[in-house]
Amino acid sequence: MDKKQLIEDDLKYIWRPFTQMKSLEDESNKPIIIKKGKGIYLEDIDGNKYIDAVSSWWVNTLGHSNPRINKAIYKQAKKIEHVIFAGFSHKPVIKFSKKLIEMMNNNLKHVFFSDNGSTAVEVALKMAYQYQVLKGHSEKRKFIALKNSYHGDTLGAISVGGIDMYHKVYKPLLFEIRQAESPYCYRCPMGCNKETCNTECLSSVENILKEEADNIAGIIIEPLVQAAGGMIMYPPEYITKLRTLCDKYNILLIDDEVAMGFYRTGKLFAYEHAGIVPDIICAAKGITAGYMPLSVTVTTDEIFNAFYDDDKDGYKTFYHGHSYTAYPLALAVALENLKILEEMNIEEYLKPKIAKFKKELEKFKNHKNVGDVRQTGMICAVELVKDKKTKEPFSYEDGIGKKIYLEGLKLGAILRPMWNCIYFITPYIITEKEIEKLTNIAYEALNRVLPDKEQ
Amino acid sequence: MDKKQLIEDDLKYIWRPFTQMKSLEDESNKPIIIKKGKGIYLEDIDGNKYIDAVSSWWVNTLGHSNPRINKAIYKQAKKIEHVIFAGFSHKPVIKFSKKLIEMMNNNLKHVFFSDNGSTAVEVALKMAYQYQVLKGHSEKRKFIALKNSYHGDTLGAISVGGIDMYHKVYKPLLFEIRQAESPYCYRCPMGCNKETCNTECLSSVENILKEEADNIAGIIIEPLVQAAGGMIMYPPEYITKLRTLCDKYNILLIDDEVAMGFYRTGKLFAYEHAGIVPDIICAAKGITAGYMPLSVTVTTDEIFNAFYDDDKDGYKTFYHGHSYTAYPLALAVALENLKILEEMNIEEYLKPKIAKFKKELEKFKNHKNVGDVRQTGMICAVELVKDKKTKEPFSYEDGIGKKIYLEGLKLGAILRPMWNCIYFITPYIITEKEIEKLTNIAYEALNRVLPDKEQ
Numbered sequence: 001m002d003k004k005q006l007i008e009d010d011l012k013y014i015w016r017p018f019t020q021m022k023s024l025e026d027e028s029n030k031p032i033i034i035k036k037g038k039g040i041y042l043e044d045i046d047g048n049k050y051i052d053a054v055s056s057w058w059v060n061t062l063g064h065s066n067p068r069i070n071k072a073i074y075k076q077a078k079k080i081e082h083v084i085f086a087g088f089s090h091k092p093v094i095k096f097s098k099k100l101i102e103m104m105n106n107n108l109k110h111v112f113f114s115d116n117g118s119t120a121v122e123v124a125l126k127m128a129y130q131y132q133v134l135k136g137h138s139e140k141r142k143f144i145a146l147k148n149s150y151h152g153d154t155l156g157a158i159s160v161g162g163i164d165m166y167h168k169v170y171k172p173l174l175f176e177i178r179q180a181e182s183p184y185c186y187r188c189p190m191g192c193n194k195e196t197c198n199t200e201c202l203s204s205v206e207n208i209l210k211e212e213a214d215n216i217a218g219i220i221i222e223p224l225v226q227a228a229g230g231m232i233m234y235p236p237e238y239i240t241k242l243r244t245l246c247d248k249y250n251i252l253l254i255d256d257e258v259a260m261g262f263y264r265t266g267k268l269f270a271y272e273h274a275g276i277v278p279d280i281i282c283a284a285k286g287i288t289a290g291y292m293p294l295s296v297t298v299t300t301d302e303i304f305n306a307f308y309d310d311d312k313d314g315y316k317t318f319y320h321g322h323s324y325t326a327y328p329l330a331l332a333v334a335l336e337n338l339k340i341l342e343e344m345n346i347e348e349y350l351k352p353k354i355a356k357f358k359k360e361l362e363k364f365k366n367h368k369n370v371g372d373v374r375q376t377g378m379i380c381a382v383e384l385v386k387d388k389k390t391k392e393p394f395s396y397e398d399g400i401g402k403k404i405y406l407e408g409l410k411l412g413a414i415l416r417p418m419w420n421c422i423y424f425i426t427p428y429i430i431t432e433k434e435i436e437k438l439t440n441i442a443y444e445a446l447n448r449v450l451p452d453k454e455q
Numbered sequence: 456m457d458k459k460q461l462i463e464d465d466l467k468y469i470w471r472p473f474t475q476m477k478s479l480e481d482e483s484n485k486p487i488i489i490k491k492g493k494g495i496y497l498e499d500i501d502g503n504k505y506i507d508a509v510s511s512w513w514v515n516t517l518g519h520s521n522p523r524i525n526k527a528i529y530k531q532a533k534k535i536e537h538v539i540f541a542g543f544s545h546k547p548v549i550k551f552s553k554k555l556i557e558m559m560n561n562n563l564k565h566v567f568f569s570d571n572g573s574t575a576v577e578v579a580l581k582m583a584y585q586y587q588v589l590k591g592h593s594e595k596r597k598f599i600a601l602k603n604s605y606h607g608d609t610l611g612a613i614s615v616g617g618i619d620m621y622h623k624v625y626k627p628l629l630f631e632i633r634q635a636e637s638p639y640c641y642r643c644p645m646g647c648n649k650e651t652c653n654t655e656c657l658s659s660v661e662n663i664l665k666e667e668a669d670n671i672a673g674i675i676i677e678p679l680v681q682a683a684g685g686m687i688m689y690p691p692e693y694i695t696k697l698r699t700l701c702d703k704y705n706i707l708l709i710d711d712e713v714a715m716g717f718y719r720t721g722k723l724f725a726y727e728h729a730g731i732v733p734d735i736i737c738a739a740k741g742i743t744a745g746y747m748p749l750s751v752t753v754t755t756d757e758i759f760n761a762f763y764d765d766d767k768d769g770y771k772t773f774y775h776g777h778s779y780t781a782y783p784l785a786l787a788v789a790l791e792n793l794k795i796l797e798e799m800n801i802e803e804y805l806k807p808k809i810a811k812f813k814k815e816l817e818k819f820k821n822h823k824n825v826g827d828v829r830q831t832g833m834i835c836a837v838e839l840v841k842d843k844k845t846k847e848p849f850s851y852e853d854g855i856g857k858k859i860y861l862e863g864l865k866l867g868a869i870l871r872p873m874w875n876c877i878y879f880i881t882p883y884i885i886t887e888k889e890i891e892k893l894t895n896i897a898y899e900a901l902n903r904v905l906p907d908k909e910q
Contacts, residue, residue, distance in 0.1 A: 006544075006546065006549050014567075016541060017776030020766045022766065032542065034535055035534070056538050057541075064537075073532055083489045083497060083511050085472055085512075086474055088487050089469075089486040094468070098468050100468075109468070111470065119570075125610070154574060154612075155581070159610070172593075172596040173611065284778070292748075292779060293747075315624065318474075319620065321472030322571045327748070416541075
């Protein structure tokens with residue numbers, strides 16, 4: 001099949017995620033057919049190579065087509081690819097769970113498996129609510145969630161989402177939540193600024209709790225970075241203080257580490273930066289180094305024990321499962337991934353790369369359309385504005401992100417700006433030289449779309 | 456690690472799906488550690504072999520550790536394991552989508568990918584509702600679902616679920632539906648019987664539509680078999696007539712083929728038996744021959760076109776996606792699976808096996824505790840009752856299913872009765888001799904737990 005035919009068939013038969021299909025009539029929007037990947041590079045069927053600066057939706061950590069992971073999959077497939085996970089088990093899942101809990105080394109003790117970030121969040125929400133019911137608090141049925149939050153695309157996950165364009169239309173199918181302010185430091189909802197910030201925006205959470213903590217099961221957050229909301233970053237103190245609020249008002253802290261977990265922020269999980277432990281965490285994406293769907297929801301003895309009972313009628317059981325729950329293929333990959341990260345001494349390994357990104361981000365700061373430059377570990381973002389002083393944003397119709405994306409492709413990198421943010425979420429194995437190359441490409445793409453006349 | 460340690464670690468670190476964890480204190484309930492699989496057999500770390508009579512949650516079709524599929528995975532991993540599916544594509548997904556649509560050869564034309572059965576259903580519900588909104592019918596926000604139905608464990612999927620033990624506790628988090636009668640022929644809700652059935656139970660659907668079709672977006676069904684509800688089977692005429700009702704009252708027919716699809720009923724999809732075409736179908740499980748999570752939601756031009764627009768503000772886009780949407784590893788497997796099924800001439804291949812199951816099921820019919828014996832293609836079920844005349848069911852506390860499960864293990868088969876039903880959902884490659892062996896094991900297990908004194 002030639003390229004033209006492949007693209008034609010793609011558009012004819014496939015309905016693509018998050019995509020207005022009519023936009024693909026435009027020649028510049030045709031899907032790019034990827035033939036192979038190696039390390040940080042993806043190669044299309046014409047032989048063009050691109051730095052995967054988005055880690056293929058923030059999942060790839062050890063590079064594409066990693067030989068060790070490839071072998072681990074094949075080895076596992078030749079033993080057993082999948083076995084029903086009710087009543088049965090297998091070594092990879094036991095070893096992985098033990099290793100993960102030991103690495104966390106805190107009050108989070110029990111691993112529940114599901115298939116992706118959305119389901120990990122659904123598990124957390126169901127678990128939190130049922131926990132409250134089992135504790136005699138069935139009136140605690142609402143959750144607090146933040147503006148600009150994204151927790152997945154299933155209807156439970158959408159209920160706690162806060163991005164209108166994604167979530168608004170489904171409103172009649174969603175459960176009731178209370179929405180608190182987004183800790184969007186660059187555009188502080190309290191009118192404060194970063195330098196003198198005292199996490200004033202947390203008052204919007206506490207105000208809700210003062211009103212009706214008795215009706216609240218828990219609060220769900222994306223720790224340190226509201227990623228899909230536009231790489232909005234906020235300080236660890238927010239989470240530290242939020243933990244105190246949750247304890248004071250007796251609600252659960254659900255920490256959605258789907259995008260941040262497995263060292264994206266420089267630590268195993270982002271909550272570690274805040275020196276606290278959540279009641280429930282969700283993790284996915286990097287768990288398999290970017291190979292295949294798998295997720296975990298991890299919780300405490302306190303929550304686990306509330307379900308632990310003789311349960312003659314079955315109503316204290318946590319009924320949730322998917323056909324491929326904890327399938328051996330993915331667990332063999334996840335286990336190999338943990339081993340590799342350990343051998344790499346990953347926290348130390350990332351430090352010079354994080355520092356290099358910090359240095360290279362400097363070049364964006366003086367650009368007339370750069371409003372904010374921010375970084376949390378291996379996540380970097382550059383927020384573009386029409387006017388630096390007023391912080392006026394570009395509108396959806398301006399299509400700035402799309403234009404930069406197209407320039408990036410020409411220059412050899414997959415930049416995929418999120419709203420008005422150019423961001424970098426690369427595989428961890430990117431070298432310092434490649435960081436320089438990538439940020440130069442991004443700067444050049446930016447300058448082609450929005451020339452910096454002041455320079 | 457020895458077995459004792461593995462089991463201890465398993466129970467310490469893992470919260471198992473659909474499981475009251477306290478029940479695992481019982482020695483007979485400890486998880487069985489599976490070491491390898493081959494064809495229809497699973498082998499534990501003590502060397503015990505079991506026929507996988509449940510296809511590891513109804514997914515395995517071509518046998519465990521299938522050499523061709525193993526090679527297809529490894530080959531794909533060495534090219535590219537995963538690439539972001541917005542803006543990018545790859546050959547396996549294009550070839551698979553084209554092949555699937557061509558095999559269906561009807562009005563279902565557009566494939567939307569997600570990760571598992573629950574998400575395929577969430578996609579269908581969101582798509583159906585948003586379609587109604589885009590057509591100007593935002594008041595069409597309720598769905599009709601059937602008693603005893605199961606569509607997955609995320610909160611949208613639970614909303615259309617009808618099994619109290621799984622779903623009741625989450626009620627405050629669910630959206631509003633209308634529930635119609637279950638087409639449970641053996642226990643007909645209309646008091647009719649199979650022999651003279653005229654699908655009277657459909658009147659409960661029509662009554663709802665007469666009341667408020669203007670508020671109904673669609674109806675969702677499991678075609679021919681309500682599987683998790685207890686392998687409840689009903690005739691294709693139900694679906695044929697339901698299609699007519701949907702057209703008459705202008706609602707969408709959503710067909711959840713997650714368990715039935717990919718030849719489980721003897722045809723590619725179960726709706727084919729009814730000679731109709733649904734508006735949306737969901738499929739998963741067998742799509743990867745039992746290897747890894749992947750699902751599709753397939754729909755018509757009519758629905759697809761309602762979203763197809765210039766869409767300046769983004770509100771006509773279908774916003775749904777998962778990190779691993781259409782990941783190449785799974786698509787390479789799904790494509791190889793379709794090729795293998797085609798080479799096997801699968802419909803013809805299954806006919807003698809279906810006939811052999813039919814023959815072997817005869818031996819259960821006279822047992823004093825067998826109320827009903829039923830079969831739909833490669834799904835067979837034997838419903839047990841306390842009293843054949845009154846059809847009085849065993850209670851949850853009787854634990855009949857659990858006892859038969861344990862006897863099955865001793866005899867070398869994984870029978871995992873669903874409520875009061877012994878069932879067989881085996882890999883398609885089971886031989887006629889193995890069908891005889893398996894049904895003999897099941898009969899022996901049944902007789903050990905409930906001796907047939909009448910014999």
